[in-house]
Amino acid sequence: MKNAPIIGCMRWGVWGNNFTTEQYETIIYQCLSIGLNEFDHADIYGHYTTEADFGKALNHNSSLRTQLKLITKCGIQMLTPNRPAHEIKSYNTSAAHIEASVNQSLQNLQTDYIDTLLIHRPDILLNPIEVAEIITKLKKAGKIKSFGVSNFSTSQVNLLEKYIKVDAHQVEISVTNIDAYHNGVLDQCQTQNIKAQAWSPWGGGLFTENTEQHKRILETTKILAEKYNTGMNEILLSFLYTHPVKITPVIGTTQFERIKQAKDAMHIDLTTEDFYKLVCASTGKEVA
Ligand SMILES: NC(=O)c1ccc[n+]([C@@H]2O[C@H](COP(=O)([O-])OP(=O)(O)OC[C@H]3O[C@@H](n4cnc5c(N)ncnc54)[C@H](OP(=O)(O)O)[C@@H]3O)[C@@H](O)[C@H]2O)c1
Numbered sequence: 001m002k003n004a005p006i007i008g009c010m011r012w013g014v015w016g017n018n019f020t021t022e023q024y025e026t027i028i029y030q031c032l033s034i035g036l037n038e039f040d041h042a043d044i045y046g047h048y049t050t051e052a053d054f055g056k057a058l059n060h061n062s063s064l065r066t067q068l069k070l071i072t073k074c075g076i077q078m079l080t081p082n083r084p085a086h087e088i089k090s091y092n093t094s095a096a097h098i099e100a101s102v103n104q105s106l107q108n109l110q111t112d113y114i115d116t117l118l119i120h121r122p123d124i125l126l127n128p129i130e131v132a133e134i135i136t137k138l139k140k141a142g143k144i145k146s147f148g149v150s151n152f153s154t155s156q157v158n159l160l161e162k163y164i165k166v167d168a169h170q171v172e173i174s175v176t177n178i179d180a181y182h183n184g185v186l187d188q189c190q191t192q193n194i195k196a197q198a199w200s201p202w203g204g205g206l207f208t209e210n211t212e213q214h215k216r217i218l219e220t221t222k223i224l225a226e227k228y229n230t231g232m233n234e235i236l237l238s239f240l241y242t243h244p245v246k247i248t249p250v251i252g253t254t255q256f257e258r259i260k261q262a263k264d265a266m267h268i269d270l271t272t273e274d275f276y277k278l279v280c281a282s283t284g285k286e287v288a
Contacts (some may be wrong), residue, residue: 002241003248005262006071006197007031008040010252013050017254024057030256032067034263040170040197040250041109042073042120043101047080051108059110070109071168073120073150074101091123095134102143116168117144122152132163148195154184161192168195173247175217175239175278176203186245198240201249202233213284220281224274233258235278237265242275 012019012027019027031037041051051072058064074097079089098119105114117138119131138144148168149157157166169189173180177200180186189196206214221232228235240247251262270278280286 001246002266003195003246004036004038004266005201005237005259006038006040006248006250007036007259008199008250008252009050009054010040010042010045011254013046013053015046015050019053019254021053021056021060024054025060027254027256027259028057028064028068031259034260036259036263037067038069038071038115040071040199041105042076042118043105043108044073044076044078044120047078048082051105055108055110065111069115070111071116071118071170072105072109072114073118073170074098074105075120075123091121091125093119093123093126093131095130098131098134099138102138106143113142114144116146116148118148118150118168118170119152120150122149122156126156126160128160128163131160135164148197150199152185154188157185157188157192157194166192166194168197170197170199170250172200173198173240174201174203174206175221175236175282176200176206176213178279178282181243181279186243186247190245196245196247197250198247199250199252201240201251202236202253204252206236213282216281216284217278220277224270224277227274228268228270230264230268231261233261234265234268235270237262238268238270239275239278241265241268242270 011017075091075093077086077090077092079086102117135147146167148166150170160166171180171185186196221235224235225232237249240249253259
């Protein structure tokens with residue numbers, strides 16, 4: 001069984017299409033209509049404005065919140081006029097910061113609970129005991145249902161797991177970036193029962209930046225799309241779905257047509273050779 005894609009909202013606000021509340025409502029209902037109900041946020045998206053934009057859509061429709069799941073993240077402190085107290089971009093995983101950030105996200109999203117809270121980036125100063133205590137407190141208060149991390153190393157996850165269960169790990173994975181296939185993160189997800197989520201699963205700038213790697217990937221993907229009688233977006237996500245760990249892609253499109261393509265990717269089973277054709281297109285060389 002493959003996991004349905006998570007819908008990333010990073011480009012829905014001022015960092016992308018700057019949807020109106022009506023457009024938020026439309027795309028949320030379109031996602032629900034095809035069975036996609038999990039949405040990915042972070043406190044910082046849109047310079048701390050996108051959660052609140054999404055929250056307005058939830059507030060307009062009282063029954064909507066119960067139909068969907070919300071992920072959000074905290075731990076990055078951005079340099080922006082919206083946070084004038086920040087002198088530089090930095091990380092903060094203190095209990096006080098996590099608690100304040102969760103309370104702010106709840107207010108922005110106009111909800112009583114967050115389904116999954118992720119620590120956005122590994123913080124050099126992260127104290128796992130302090131994080132475990134505040135996450136336990138937030139769970140007991142019903143403010144968060146589950147907890148995870150993003151962009152951590154395997155040893156950083158192990159350190160946290162000594163004190164608190166890590167339910168999800170969100171890392172970059174796509175044909176353009178296959179590091180997680182080799183660095184142990186996905187092995188750890190499998191052995192420690194952590195949900196693996198892939199951000200930028202379409203490679204972020206794959207379609208816009210014309211690098212040699214991108215040219216190889218697009219050429220191979222086009223051939224495979226013809227072979228499987230599908231589109232390139234579907235092939236790119238089927239590359240993630242082939243991995244046995246059951247990766248959940250966190251897609252970043254602002255177009256409903258492409259959201260549907262992401263769902264359709266769940267029905268494609270690449271052959272082993274075709275999977276490795278994409279690996280070779282990514283690395284530019286044969287496997288050893
Ligand atoms: N945890 C983290 O540190 C982290 C970091 C980055 C992102 N994220 C999460 O991951 C989500 C996805 O990230 P992402 O947006 O970078 O990833 P992505 O899904 O790989 O890329 C989406 C971008 O690719 C474009 N695109 C897709 N298919 C295309 C095609 N066939 N032709 C032209 N353009 C195409 C989309 O444009 P259209 O909108 O026009 O379709 C959009 O700009 C974010 O929304 C966020 O929730 C998490």
